Amino acid sequence: MNQYLILLHDRKDFGSDLSPEDMQRIIGEYVAWSERLRSAGKLLGGEKLCDGEGKVLREKSGKATVTDGPFSEGKEVVGGYFLIQAESYEEALGLCRGNPHTKYGGTLELRRIEVLDGH
């Protein structure tokens, strides 16, 4: 069994033009999705990253820089992640389907967590 990370790239302005009723409905859709995965034993965890803050560290010709970010670049930021388990990318993709994130303008990035023997 492999572990996969689902990175949720959010639209930065997501939610600002939604009605309270819409917001509640959308939350319900996500919760229904995670409940389905959880009851199938596929969902291992998930966390939300803090909005509007973060640091980016870089080094160029021996000079270290720290900037606020990464929210200055592009319209999307990683807002959080889910950790799931699946046999294959195919199965993991199937599990991603039905997650409402893409429907509301976000992007899902699916990555397998590498496991090396002997580590």
Next chain:
Amino acid sequence: MNHGTHELVEHLFRAESGRMLAALVRILGARRIELAEEAVQDALVRALRTWPIRGVPTNPRAWLATAAKNAALDQLRRARETDDHESELVVWSVREGRSFELVHDDELADDTLRMMFLCCHPDVPEEARATLILKTVGGFHVKEIARAYLATEEAIAQRLVRAKRRLVEGGASFEWPPEAELAERYDAVLEALYLLFNEGYSACSGEELLRADCLKEALRLASLLATHPATRSPKVDALVALMCFQASRSRARVDDAGNVLLLEDQDRRLWDRALIARGFRHLERATVANELTTYHVEAGIAACHAAAPNFEATDWERIVYFYDLALERNDSPVVRLNRAVAIAERDGNWAALAELDELEHHPRMARFFLFFAVRGELERRAGRNDRAQRAFERALELPCTAPERELVQRRLARCTGSAPTIFGTTGKR
């Protein structure tokens, strides 16, 4: 995952946004109503970004209150305003954290009632009051209000902005209205709820579900006034009774094709019996005093319909009596027209047509869709098809809603003999 996954109560966000806004305006003052609105929106957006991943928290209301408190404090600091409200905000959000039962219902109701009184402040233009109540107390979004009431979003948004500006500039207060203004403000609140309900009830082409929600909200708020010790009165009981009777027919008044059905064509088995019973309970309470208001008269008429097992068994005698009472209070041609419809059922078409003849020269009737729609129908029943046709055709030239237009077109088709293909109703006559 740290949170459990708790089911959210239906319409929780809508209800909470109204409650949180009222609490914030109480603490921060009416002049900061927009800051309060932003804080509420921030809190909801934060939930929208967090709960999908972490799940719904054990106490969603407490979570939202804390988020709204923090958002409000942030904004106060950003605006470099003194944060002398900080401790009150903290107390409020902590209070919301306790279990629901511990928070006194009257306390919650008090905020809501005061918010309604604020929305009906004399500084707020009359036509904006119902909209402002829907937005602030009801937690409805501008686009939802627009969809329910068939207005453009810009129009609703502008109306709200103007209303709030007037409140802020006029220095309106969130306090309970002073004794000298109370009666007037109270009447203004009832009037706004009445409009809210009526417009929703008659605007047949808005979005069905949303409109039903708006009607429910008007009924909820009127019921709150009717049960709260500080605001109950025979007048508001009459209003609630009227709303219950009208709302009880919601399911029966439109057929599957979306056509409006008049009382005589409705399937009365679809009327909501529980709402009707509730209406009669309020009507009983409304008549304890000797007060007679427009709401009493309208509720009385609605009660006659609610009590009739079928259209033929309607107590038209009593309905005409109520219209006579209404005319004593306010001799309006519209009431006379409605009375004529009741006269037709009580005394026959010719008697009703005679009433219309008297009304005909009234300037308001000359451009009133309903006058010609009624005239057409009465002429048709009396067997004068050519006159009926002329009246219906005149009606169609005047402003009316789409369902009203369709209704008249169907009637017109009946009297010209052309076989209509869009018949949604069962033509009983």
